[in-house]
Amino acid sequence: MTARSTSETARDIPEATVARLPVYLRALNTLADDEIRTCSSEDLASAAGVNSAKLRKDLSYLGSYGTRGVGYDVDYLRYQIAREIGVTQDWPVVIVGIGNLGHALANYSGFRSRGFHVVALLDADERRHGEHVAGVLVRPFDDLEAIVAEQGVAIGVIATPAAAAQDVADRMVTCGITSVLNFAPTVIAVPDGVDVRKVDLSIELQILAYHEQRKAQL
């Protein structure tokens, strides 16, 4: 929508590519763990479960980081992708709604290992306050503003019931959060400039059911 203003490295990476870069990064990490130092686009593509032409085009949006006739240096490419995504720095995250799902999320080790850091767990129910989950204290939801201001939090996770999700999102946006990951099964409205992604288990299952039903019709 907005034209590139400065003459800087004005990259414009397609959204579909952005969504695959983390997959490539993970595949590269796996290769690095196996002490593989170089890989072809074919190798990496099959590890990531995509077409190799697509992979090469995706990587070409970042720059020319491969060597023709040779392939890609695993560590170098890993760093370039991590830098592009923005996970060379550490992102503070707050989780709101520490019920069944919130506990699982708080305990999830994949957070920290990938550039994210849970700085606060918040819940409206005072019976949950004081509990520690994965070493982090569960605090009142009303502490949100103070924590976001103090820690410079930009990313919030919503794991409350659907009925509370819009209110929680509004509070988050008001106090400066500009990226929201929503697990509640409801559409939340946010102003321009705020990104929302949703994770919806029952939608995923329903999509599977649709295809399952079609298979059964043959």
Add this chain to the structure above:
Amino acid sequence: MTARSTSETARDIPEATVARLPVYLRALNTLADDEIRTCSSEDLASAAGVNSAKLRKDLSYLGSYGTRGVGYDVDYLRYQIAREIGVTQDWPVVIVGIGNLGHALANYSGFRSRGFHVVALLDADERRHGEHVAGVLVRPFDDLEAIVAEQGVAIGVIATPAAAAQDVADRMVTCGITSVLNFAPTVIAVPDGVDVRKVDLSIELQILAYHEQRKAQL
């Protein structure tokens, strides 16, 4: 890929539309709860968070279920979408890996209320066996084949660590499961005819981080 063979109602609903139908269904359920009996495409579109032209086009793939000048009958449309997706019937589901996440999933009430039914919880760790989660017994992973055969399970959920996911998927496929929902942060390979959908928390966060970083660059 395959041409329509019979002259039956050979629908060919675009994948993007299939992914939105559950959202419409949920929006319709909310309207019905509020005792709204009729709605326009504009109403439903805003409840679902999409463009009204897109909504109308999506619905047109199912048939002509609206009335020009009037709108859609909420209950009727609800039923038509549910039938199209395949959630008028009840789908048995098995969950494998009853750790942090598996517990949350097993406790999730949104399962049953949307046409899915957890028939078994399986885990390889025998210390977990015998426990009941949401009224369902945790059983040995080796019971998989028997359960799938007995109950006609077509959908499996993987909530094990990444290292075990491919093995679990292979076992599922071998015993007849044709739809897999994978929560483990790894790409799993399956034969043609088997659908896999993945839910990946850290990928979602990384996508948010990318956009967050771009915002910060201004």
Add this chain to the structure above:
DNA sequence: CTCGGTTTGTTCCCACGTTCACAAACTCCT
């Protein structure tokens, strides 16, 4: 019955994404 107002279903067009295919660029062997 007719007319004005409303809303759907669909057509047309554009943007985005995917895949093929190949020239360019590199390595290695002789």
Add this chain to the structure above:
DNA sequence: AGGAGTTTGTGAACGTGGGAACAAACCGAG
């Protein structure tokens, strides 16, 4: 140094999806 073999980066063709716009269809009033 030259040539064969390999692999990247990208141009071009194709397919899918999104949105504006409008004719067709319906309702209700008079």
